[in-house]
Amino acid sequence: MAATPMVALKRFILLHPSDNTATALADLQKGEALHLDLGAEGRDLTLRESIPFAHKFAILPIPQGGEVKKYGELIGEASLDIEAGEYVHVHNVVSRRTRGQGR
Secondary structure (H helix, E strand, C coil), rough: CCCCCCCCCCCCCCCCCCCCCCEEHHHHCCCCEEEEECCCCCEEEECCCCEEEEEEECCCCCCCCEEEEEECCCEECCCCCECCCCCCCCCCCCCCCCCCCCC
């Protein structure tokens, strides 16, 4: 009987190449090292905070006032400077809809 090959489960997903956020596919822990496969180039990233399942984290620094992108779309604006590896959520992003721009 042949051995079953090991399969590495994805821990996060980058939904569009232009995104500056990725989405956790499992609970991720502060200090966890991730490798981002960005096509011709890759990038290593260490999480600065724990990221709950299905939540976003920055894969690049996002300056205060900068665009937050997911799905290849602008989903909000950073209300604070966000470092790569930080949790991206309502505490540091103003949604476009919250400000009435999505109507």
